[in-house]
Amino acid sequence: MNTEPILSIDDVSKRFGGVLASRNVSLDLYEGEVLALAGDNGAGKSTLIKMIAGVHQPDRGEILFRGQSIIHRSPQEVRDLGIETIYQDLALADNLDVGVNIFLGRERMKRVLGIPVLDRRTMRDEARGALKHLGIVLSDLSMPVQFLSGGQRQAIAISRAVYWQAKLIIMDEPTAALGVPEQREVKLLIKKLKAQGVAIILISHNLTDIFEVCDRILVLERGRKAGERMIGDTNEDEVVGMMMGRILDEG
Amino acid sequence: MDSTPPLDIPLRIRLLRLLTNAWSWLFLIFIIGFFETWSWVIYDRTFFGNLYNVQSVLLTATQILMMALGLTLVIISAGIDLSIGFIAGLAAVTMAVVIRAFPELPPVLSFSMGISAGIAVALVPGMINGWLIAKLKVPSFIGTLGMFGVTRGVAFLIAGGATVSISNSTAKAFGNGKLFDVVPIPVVVAIAVTLFFHYLLKYTKFGLYTYAMGGNIQSAVRAGVNTTRITFFIYLLSAFTAALAGLFYTARFSAGAADAGEPILLNAVAAVFIGGASLTGGSGTIAGTVIGSLIIAIIQFGLVFIGMPPFWQFITVGLVIIIAVLIDQSRAKIAQSTSRPAS
Numbered sequence: 001m002n003t004e005p006i007l008s009i010d011d012v013s014k015r016f017g018g019v020l021a022s023r024n025v026s027l028d029l030y031e032g033e034v035l036a037l038a039g040d041n042g043a044g045k046s047t048l049i050k051m052i053a054g055v056h057q058p059d060r061g062e063i064l065f066r067g068q069s070i071i072h073r074s075p076q077e078v079r080d081l082g083i084e085t086i087y088q089d090l091a092l093a094d095n096l097d098v099g100v101n102i103f104l105g106r107e108r109m110k111r112v113l114g115i116p117v118l119d120r121r122t123m124r125d126e127a128r129g130a131l132k133h134l135g136i137v138l139s140d141l142s143m144p145v146q147f148l149s150g151g152q153r154q155a156i157a158i159s160r161a162v163y164w165q166a167k168l169i170i171m172d173e174p175t176a177a178l179g180v181p182e183q184r185e186v187k188l189l190i191k192k193l194k195a196q197g198v199a200i201i202l203i204s205h206n207l208t209d210i211f212e213v214c215d216r217i218l219v220l221e222r223g224r225k226a227g228e229r230m231i232g233d234t235n236e237d238e239v240v241g242m243m244m245g246r247i248l249d250e251g
Numbered sequence: 252m253d254s255t256p257p258l259d260i261p262l263r264i265r266l267l268r269l270l271t272n273a274w275s276w277l278f279l280i281f282i283i284g285f286f287e288t289w290s291w292v293i294y295d296r297t298f299f300g301n302l303y304n305v306q307s308v309l310l311t312a313t314q315i316l317m318m319a320l321g322l323t324l325v326i327i328s329a330g331i332d333l334s335i336g337f338i339a340g341l342a343a344v345t346m347a348v349v350i351r352a353f354p355e356l357p358p359v360l361s362f363s364m365g366i367s368a369g370i371a372v373a374l375v376p377g378m379i380n381g382w383l384i385a386k387l388k389v390p391s392f393i394g395t396l397g398m399f400g401v402t403r404g405v406a407f408l409i410a411g412g413a414t415v416s417i418s419n420s421t422a423k424a425f426g427n428g429k430l431f432d433v434v435p436i437p438v439v440v441a442i443a444v445t446l447f448f449h450y451l452l453k454y455t456k457f458g459l460y461t462y463a464m465g466g467n468i469q470s471a472v473r474a475g476v477n478t479t480r481i482t483f484f485i486y487l488l489s490a491f492t493a494a495l496a497g498l499f500y501t502a503r504f505s506a507g508a509a510d511a512g513e514p515i516l517l518n519a520v521a522a523v524f525i526g527g528a529s530l531t532g533g534s535g536t537i538a539g540t541v542i543g544s545l546i547i548a549i550i551q552f553g554l555v556f557i558g559m560p561p562f563w564q565f566i567t568v569g570l571v572i573i574i575a576v577l578i579d580q581s582r583a584k585i586a587q588s589t590s591r592p593a594s
Contacts, residue, residue, distance in 0.1 A: 075473075076475045079475075087473075089467075089469060091467065091469045091470045091473040091474075092467065092470055093462065093463040093466040093467050093533075094467055094533070095462060095465065095466035095467075095534055096459070096463060096466060100459060101470070104463055104470060104471070104476075105471075105474030106474075107456055107459065109456075115450070115454075116454075116455070117450075117454035117455070118453075118454050118455065118456065118459060
C-alpha cells in the first residue's frame with residue numbers, strides 16, 4: 001500500500017447556525033482502501049462527505065487530495081480532480097439510456113456533413129466497455145435506465161465514476177434501497193473497485209455490510225470522531241457503543 | 252465474478268413499450284382510414300386523394316405545429332408555456348401594424364420589416380418567461396400564466412382593440428402561395444423549422460440536457476449542466492415558434508389579430524401529449540408532435556368535411572387527449588413494474 005494518503009482531512013470543523021455539525025475531525029485514506037463512515041442520524045456523516053465533495057466549505061481545517069488542497073473548490077472542480085460522490089438518489093436521468101447517463105455533461109460529439117451531432121454509438125460502446133470492466137454484461141444499452149433494477153442502476157452510477165477515473169468514490173448508503181441479492185452485487189462491485197486501487201468511503205447503517213467489505217471504520221457522534229478502528233480490531237458491540245457515545249477515544 | 256445478471260428486459264415489456272410508443276402512428280393511420288372510408292360511403296369520392304383537402308389539412312396542422320414545436324421542448328423539460336397563444340397574437344399584430352405604418356415602401360421590404368419586428372417583439376415575453384422560470388425559479392405554470400395576461404393586454408393595445416388588416420402582396424404570396432403550385436409556402440417553412448427542432452432535440456447537447464432536466468433535474472445539475480441557461484433558451488425558443496405561428500396567420504389572412512393564436516394553444520398542448528410527451532417531463536419527440544398536430548388537424552377538417560357540427564371537434568380532441576394521458580400512465584406503470592423491487 002502506498003505510504004502517502006490519497007485523502008487527508010486535518011482537523012476540520014463546520015458550524016450551521018448553533019449546530020456544530022463537524023468538530024475537529026481528522027482522517028487519512030489510502031489507495032485501494034475502503035473506509036466505513038458510521039454514526040447515528042445527525043452524527044455529521046453527510047456534512048463530512050459534502051465538505052470533501054466541495055458542496056460545503058469547512059470553517060476550519062484542511063482537506064488535501066493527492067497533496068492538493070480542495071477546500072475552496074466547487075463540486076465540479078472536485079469531481080474533475082477525481083473524487084466522485086454517489087448519492088442515494090444516484091442522479092441518473094431515468095428517461096435516458098445507459099450510454100448517455102455515463103457521459104452526461106461530457107458527451108462525445110461527431111460531425112455529419114460538417115454538422116456537430118451527439119455520438120450516441122460511441123458513448124454506448126464505451127459504456128459497454130466500462131460496465132464490462134466491472135463484470136457487468138448488458139444486452140441492450142438503448143433502454144432508458146428506468147427499466148433497470150435498483151442494483152443495476154447502482155452499477156451504472158458506479159461505472160460512471162470509474163469511467164471518469166475517479167480515484168476516490170464516496171457512496172452514500174449504496175445498499176439501502178436494494179433487495180438482498182442486489183446488495184450482494186453492489187458489495188462485489190466495491191470489492192472490485194478496491195482491487196483496482198480505488199479508495200472508497202462508504203456511508204452505511206448496515207454493520208454486516210461494513211464488516212464484510214471495509215478495511216477500516218470511522219464512527220462519528222454528534223459531529224466529533226468517536227473512534228477509528230481497523231475492522232479486524234473491533235466488533236459490532238464496540239461500534240454500536242461508539243455510535244451511542246458510550247465509547248469515546250478522544251476529547 | 253459474474254454473479255451480476257445481464258441487464259435484460261423481458262420481451263413482454265419490450266413489446267408493450269413499443270406499442271405505447273407507436274400508438275400515435277397507429278391512431279393517425281386509423282383516422283385517415285376512417286375519414287377516407289366515410290367519404291366514400293357518404294359522398295362516393297376520395298377524401299385524401301383530393302389535393303385541396305390535403306393542403307387544407309396541412310395548413311391547419313402547420314398552425315398547430317408551429318405553436319407546438321417550442322412547447323415540445325418546454326414540456327420535455329417538465330414545464331408548460333401558457334403564454335404562447337398570445338405571443339403568437341402579439342407577433343401577428345406587430346407584423347400587421349409595422350406593414351401598415353410603411354405603405355409607401357416596396358411590399359417585400361415592409362413585409363421583411365414586419366416579420367423581423369414581429370419576431371423581435373415576441374421574443375421579449377419569451378425572455379421574461381425564461382428569466383422568471385430559470386433565474387427566479389417561478390413555477391412555469393404561474394410564470395407563463397402571468398405572461399399570458401400581460402402579452403394578451405399588450406397585443407390588444409398594439410392592435411388598438413381590433414383586427415389590423417393589411418394589403419401587402421408579398422405577405423399574400425407568402426401566406427397563400429404554393430411551391431410548384433402544390434405545397435403551401437407556410438408548410439414548406441414549417442418543414443424546415445421542424446427539421447431544425449428535430450436536430451436540436453435529438454442530436455445536440457442542448458436537446459439531451461432538455462431530456463435530462465425533465466427526467467431528473469439533479470442528474471443534469473450534478474453533471475455540471477448549466478440548467479438555468481438551458482431553461483432560458485427553451486422558453487425563448489417556445490416564444491420563437493409561437494411568433495412564427497402568428498406571422499403565418501397575418502400572412503395567410505392579410506390581417507393581424509391579438510387573439511390569433513389563443514384558440515390554438517390547447518390544440519398545441521394536445522398535439523404534444525398525443526405525440527408521446529409526458530406531463531411529468533422527460534419524454535416526447537418532434538416526430539410525435541408532428542403526428543399529434545396532424546391527428547388534430549385531420550379531426551378538425553375531417554369532421555367539417557363529413558358535415559358534423561364543428562362543436563364535435565372539441566369533444567373528439569378532448570377524448571383523444573384523455574386517451575393519450577391514459578397511455579402515458581400505462582407506460583409509467585410498465586417502467587415501474589421492471590424497476591427496483593420495494594425495499
